[in-house]
Amino acid sequence: METIRPARIEDAERIAAAERATVSADEGLLAARPHEVSVEGHRRRIERAETEGLYIVAEADGDLRGHLILEPIGYESLAHVVQLTIVVHPGCRGQGLGRRLMNHAIAWGRRSERIERIELRVRSTNPRAVRLYESLGFEHEGRMRNRIRLSDRYADDLCMALWVGGAAEAGGADRT
Numbered sequence: 001m002e003t004i005r006p007a008r009i010e011d012a013e014r015i016a017a018a019e020r021a022t023v024s025a026d027e028g029l030l031a032a033r034p035h036e037v038s039v040e041g042h043r044r045r046i047e048r049a050e051t052e053g054l055y056i057v058a059e060a061d062g063d064l065r066g067h068l069i070l071e072p073i074g075y076e077s078l079a080h081v082v083q084l085t086i087v088v089h090p091g092c093r094g095q096g097l098g099r100r101l102m103n104h105a106i107a108w109g110r111r112s113e114r115i116e117r118i119e120l121r122v123r124s125t126n127p128r129a130v131r132l133y134e135s136l137g138f139e140h141e142g143r144m145r146n147r148i149r150l151s152d153r154y155a156d157d158l159c160m161a162l163w164v165g166g167a168a169e170a171g172g173a174d175r176t
């Protein structure tokens with residue numbers, strides 16, 4: 001049976017291994033290179049999520065199958081914003097888990113009294129992820145051209161966001 005639960009410190013090693021495998025197999029999915037994915041980095045993010053943000057994993061039959069992080073940015077003016085990272089682990093993709101993790105995170109965001117906006121950047125080389133976000137209501141907000149350097153070319157980063165706040169979106173630099 002599959003469970004979606006908060007990540008624990010002891011998950012960090014398996015999470016880092018799954019991320020390294022993901023970026024080793026396809027450099028167009030995540031920004032980090034394999035040597036830049038660290039167990040310590042995930043431990044810190046899991047610890048931080050105990051008080052701010054969200055860090056969840058999907059587990060089935062004792063195996064971790066995916067993880068999702070909603071991280072705060074650290075400024076008071078951005079306290080209503082979290083940044084999304086999601087990785088469904090190799091061998092577990094295309095079975096609805098990404099959508100289940102996303103639905104869980106969006107429901108958490110809607111329940112939160114502080115969080116109103118979930119934002120992300122996704123490589124233009126990752127159509128599966130783009131389609132998933134679009135289908136959940138994330139809107140395209142911009143394109144950062146040639147932001148990601150791959151081994152033989154550049155990829156763009158697409159900026160997407162979902163408003164999960166209760167009130168109507170106020171935003172816009174030229175509006176108050």
Ligand SMILES: CC(C)(COP(=O)(O)OP(=O)(O)OC[C@H]1O[C@@H](n2cnc3c(N)ncnc32)[C@H](O)[C@@H]1OP(=O)(O)O)[C@@H](O)C(=O)NCCC(=O)NCCS
Nearest residue numbers: 029086087088093094095096097098099122128129131132
């Ligand atoms: C992107 C990712 C999170 C999607 O999760 P998943 O479990 O594979 O996807 P799901 O099975 O939940 O499918 C969700 C949607 O993705 C899209 N999708 C799934 N498989 C696809 C494929 N082979 N080709 C194109 N789109 C696909 C579809 O829109 C699908 O919606 P549907 O179920 O209504 O058809 C997952 O593939 C992943 O972690 N990839 C590697 C890391 C990564 O790219 N992370 C995102 C970085 S921004």
